[in-house]
Amino acid sequence: MRVVTFCDIDESVIDSKHTIENFQSGCSGEAQIAILDINSIFDFEENKHEACADKFTTIAIVEDDSDYDAFKNFGIDAWIKADDFSDINELINLIEKRLFS
Known part of the structure; x- marks a missing residue:
């Protein structure tokens, strides 16, 4: 799975089988999962279409x-x-x- 974060997280807890991207650092635009927090909700709302694939889920x-x-x-x-x-x-x-299965 390709995951994009809109907030600071401890990426080391996420399995290495997943690709982690940070929106602020640049991303491919193909994320299937977006992770956000209350402080990044507006960044997510404004940029979700350029950071995420057509079908994506939010956490x-x-x-x-x-x-x-x-x-x-x-x-x-x-x-x-x-x-x-x-x-x-x-x-x-x-x-x-x-x-996604």
Whole structure:
């Protein structure tokens, strides 16, 4: 899977079988998964079509419960709590199986 991030994450927790790109550093425009947080939601909204493939899924990193309210109007597909970010591979693998197989 090709993953683009719109926020700073610990990329080392994501399996090496996935290609990780950072939007601010440049990306191919073919990401199948976009990872964002509350601080990068507007960057994502303005640039998702140049950073992502035609078919893509979003994962929002949630710091606290108020983030859910902020994200609800942006069509986010999946959420992960910041404290649980080390479990991101399980979520990526589930997305891959359900949407891209």
